[in-house]
Amino acid sequence: MEESTQVFSVDKLKAAIECMLFVTPQPLAIKQIAEALNLDEATVEKALQELRMDYAEGRGLQILHIAGGYQMCTRPEFVDCITALLKPTRTRMSxxxxxxxxxxxxxxxxxxxxxxxxxxxxxxxxxxxxxxxxxxxxxxxxxxxxxxxxxxxxxxxxxxxxxxxxxxLPELTDVTLPEPDQAVLPMEQPAEAPEK
Amino acid sequence: MAIELIQQSGYTIKLPAFEGPLDLLLHLIRERKVDIYDIPIAEVTEQYISYLSLMESLDLNIAGEFFVMASTLLEIKSRMLLPIPPSEGDNEEGADPRAELIERLLEYERFKNASESLKEFEEERRKVFWRIADDLQNYDAPVMPLNLEAMDLLFALQQMLADVGEGTEEVTSIERQKISLRMKMRQVWGRIKSVPDGIGFRELVDDPKSRIEIVMTFLAILELLRLGKIKARQKKALGEINIQAVKEQ
CATH class of the missing domain: 1.10.10.10 (Winged helix-like DNA-binding domain superfamily/Winged helix DNA-binding domain)
Incomplete structure (x- = not known):
């Protein structure tokens, strides 16, 4: 494809990535974008990060880093607007x-x-x-x-x-683990008094 | 989550729903705010069993795992009553009959907590929307509805009828070919038998009257082959097939 081998200006590349993110419902990997544009991944990554900065504020949309790719989504603060408009039914997991x-x-x-x-x-x-x-x-x-x-x-x-x-994923921890003092103290006494 | 029950007496009883025996046990321990490493096993067992009997009296289905846990608790309880065997070195804790259960409870609780974190992530994610995968058909050229009225349809019909014209009524009758496989087999067999050196396949169908006749001849040969009445030979690939009668023993 001749069109894809042309040299993009940074602005044009950002715009191209923007379109691609817009039409793709699944998170889009840098690799996929780079292959489609016939560019190296570093160039795409740099432009994409700039594009994300452009979306950082003052917009209804944002670009999220999801499942190893990037996805154009709405901002959580506008959830009520969307719910009022579309009445989406999304199930919660049991x-x-x-x-x-x-x-x-x-x-x-x-x-x-x-x-x-x-x-x-x-x-x-x-x-x-x-x-x-x-x-x-x-x-x-x-x-x-x-x-x-x-x-x-x-x-x-x-x-x-x-x-x-x-x-x-958050670290797997014993959130309700008792304070170390409490946990050790009751154990210590019987340990020193084995006749228990 | 809770199970809500309305009894015949009209009372409403709310019971927390438990995912399993570990969940119930953890609830009993955490509710009492006791140290999980020093579970008052007798009390907890009693509570656990009374909870099960409550569920039973309410006719709730209780998974078998709940009863397995009840027996585990009773076993631990009875072992706790026995004198602790002389300690082996420093390893006093190893003798605690509760140890294994405590480890299971802690392991379960870790994942229960993790699942609560996942629930929060899910909640956050639910606030965000993204495009739904498009049906690619949407990109096909749409069929535009034409602005037509009933009269247009009528004209169209008239036009079609005019194109056809008055027409001459032709009656085409198709006759059924009266060739049966049995007939053809007899005919083919007769011809092959009369030529001891065999006969070429092409010769057999040298005067085909119709496509069906060729097919029937071929079928007849296949059938005769199957019956072992004839044999077919071919000297080279795609060459002439020679068909010969098998001499009857």
């Missing part, structure tokens, strides 16, 4: 689904029996629903008896929760 997908996200690749062990209940239905919704996917089989299926999260998972990549 607690069971959130729990299960959280376990998979942090422990992937993981088998269903391993998920069941952590949750203390059978997760058959939830795993099936999450697979159908393309939030998780099969990632081969574990090399153990029965060769159970291994599950992992998908790009749609990142898209659903608005994460740029898995490293953005």
């Amino acid at each position: 607690r069971a689904a959130l729990e299960t997908v959280a376990i998979i996200a942090y422990r992937q690749p993981i088998t269903q029996p391993e998920i069941d062990a952590i949750r203390g209940v059978n997760s058959d239905g939830v795993v099936k629903t999450l697979t159908e919704r393309n939030l998780i996917t099969q990632m081969g089989r574990k090399d153990s008896p029965g060769r159970p299926i291994l599950y992992g999260t998908t790009e749609e998972f990142l898209n659903h929760f608005g994460l740029s990549d898995l490293s953005r």
